[in-house]
Amino acid sequence: MADVSALRRSTLLRSLLIAVVAALVLFGISELVGEYRNSQLASVALNFCAIAGLTVLIGRSGQVSLGHGAFLFVGGYTVALMLKHHTFPNSPTTNKLFILALLVAVAVSAAVGALAGLAAARLRGPYLAGVTLALALGLPELPTYSHLSGWLGGHTGLVVNIPNSLDNVDFARWQAWICCACAVITLFLLYNLIHSRVGRAFEAVRDDEVAASLAGLSVARVQVLAFVVSAAAAGLAGGLYALTAGQVDPLSFPLTLSLDLLAASVIGGLGTLSGAAYGAVLITFLPSWAQDVSGLSATSKVGANLPTTIFGLALVVSMLLLPNGIQGLLSSITRRLRNGAAPMHRTAFGISSRAGNLHDREDT
Amino acid sequence: MNFLNDVIYGAANGFIYAAVALALVLIWRSTRIVNFAQGGMVMVTTFVAWDLVVEHNQSYWVGLVVAMLAGLVLGGAVERILIRPVENGPPLNPVIVALGLLLVLEGGAGMIWGNNNNTFPAQFSLVYYHAGHQVILFNSDLLFVVISVVVIALLLYLLFQRTPIGLRMRAAAFNPEVARLLGVPVSRLLTLGWALAAVVGAVAGVLIAGIPGNYVSPNGFDGLLILGFTAAVIGGLDSPIGAVVGGLLLGIVLQVLDGYVSNDIDSMFVLLLLLAVLMVRPNGLFTRHQERRV
DSSP states (O other), X not given: OHHHHHHHHOHHHHHXXXXXXXXXXXXXXXXXXXXXXXXXXHHHHHHHHHHHHHHIIIIIHOOOOSOTHHXXXXXXXXXXXXXXXXXXXXXXXXXXXXXXXXXXXHHHHHHHHHHHHHHHTTOOHHHHHHHHHHHHHHGGXXXXXXXXXXXXXXXXXXXXXXXXOOTTSOHXXXXXXXXXXXXXXXXXXXXXXXXXXXXXXXXXXXXXXXXXXXXXXXXXXXXXHHHHHHHHHHHHHHHHHHHHHSEEOGGGSOHHHHHHHHHHHHHHOTTOHHHHHHHHHHHHHHHHHHHHHHTOOTTSHHHHHHHHHHHHHHHHHHHHHOTTHHHHHHHHHHHHHHHTTOOHHHHGGGTGGGGSOTTOOOOO | OHHHHHHHXXXXXXXXXXXXXXXXXXXXXXXXXXXXXXXXXXXXXXXXXXIIIIISOOOHHHHXXXXXXXXXXXXXXXXXXXXXXXXXSOTHHHHHHHXXXXXXXXXXXXXXXXXXXXXXXXXXXXXXXXXXTEEESOOHHHHHXXXXXXXXXXXHHHHHHHSHHHHHHHHHHHXXXXXXXXXXXXXXXXXXXXXXXXXXXXXXXXXXXXXXXXXXXXXXXXXXXXXXXXXXXXXXXXXXXXXXXXHHHHHHHHHHHHHHTOSSOHHHHHHHHHHHHHHHOTTOSSSOOOOOOO
């Protein structure tokens, strides 16, 4: 099994394989399902970008952000501003401006992330949490500022000109492809990042700042870098949101969005990209599942608030009983299956950290 | 005169931020946790008061007292059921549990009372005072706000400095291990601390809801948490007096900025203020420097 051991050794090969498989699976799904499911697929993909970035920040670098919605806001508005005066001509294959807009969105939110990271590198624990919470409330208010509202559209927001689809592809599928392509690229890059020197530096700083700096790492630089990476991923998600929703306004990025992203990364399993994928599926489908199961319409008082409530409950329960999230649960189940009749205490090992460290998880 | 009015009106609002900050400080001192669900808890107790006063035509005082009782129960229950299991874990865990609770409270309140912006009537006159022909941005309702918060602060001071139970609470916060050895029922006192904080928050919620421009709605108190947090951080999270000073400063600065720059971007100002304070003193203005543990 020479090829398997090569996979084991080379992160690049492994990540390429994962990316190709993910791309094929996503492509297959989008070919099989209809318009509505394709728009949901687009949501899953863009949520994955945001949650993957957040989970790397919290789970790997040990810095918390309660305000990642702010970076989605930056990305979304950047794309909207770039496409504001641009109408897409009928021959879409010649027009790649939206790709440029997405790249700029990533760059701008990475820059904002660098600023936030510079502040974050000086702050710890509740102070950092509070500042990022204030960021999530404060930043989306900018468009309503009277001197900026002309440029940023005020309360009504901005309409985004969405690029035409390819000639023989229907529109929702085209959008799903754009989002999935970005998600696969994000997966590929982040996977390589967390298995590289940089990723190990993140973890070293997370586990013990003093030891990390004694080992020659610049703690502040590592922390800022983590924020930049995470904000870039969130900015990409925001840009994709603008492209798929066709409109951005201050209310598109409420505090609940930031909290939902955090909840998704915790419930999925902090620090793991597969956990981010579970979280993205959950955050996208929960509202419609909640409706289907309860039989309540989304306009009734209870129905409208059911997803938020379930999400909050799931977050609390997962924190109390399942601190390693869905990913932790699955890996402990597979370990149990692999070990067969191994004694209980060995399989319970993964769960024994329940009262303990959120950061204490294995790389699987 | 404009400036003076801004200071007066801002300080009156600042008293409410001070009350929220006091609630946060109470919990921080005893458990080293910032209660990020405070805004949600304030929202629920204020909705309880709103339900009684507006929907069921009860008197303002009934609403206020029931809201305080609801806060007492809610605060105690939250500490016992949700916070206790994560109290001694890594510091991120209680933050996440509190945020989960916030989502549950916001969703739950929306289920019961809907997601509209509801107005809450002020109990006292909203007509501004006059000095000769000059309007002063102060009225009986704001006077009531100031008096209430001052009374709360004094009661808390007396409780902590002059009563045996306050002494025990301080001992439990200062060194839980030793306090327990000396017979102090530490865990019960932590619950009491959370309950008291929620009562203070309940009063703050009813007070701010009565000020025109504020609404009772499921996410209507998110901003109040950040205001209280900022006030507490200016004061240094550890100092009750700092919390009051921080609240007043914050109220005044925000009101002045509103007048001179814009009143559209209050949350942005709060963010910048919070950052400015923390960049100068990462642990708040009033705390002594604490070494990070190795």
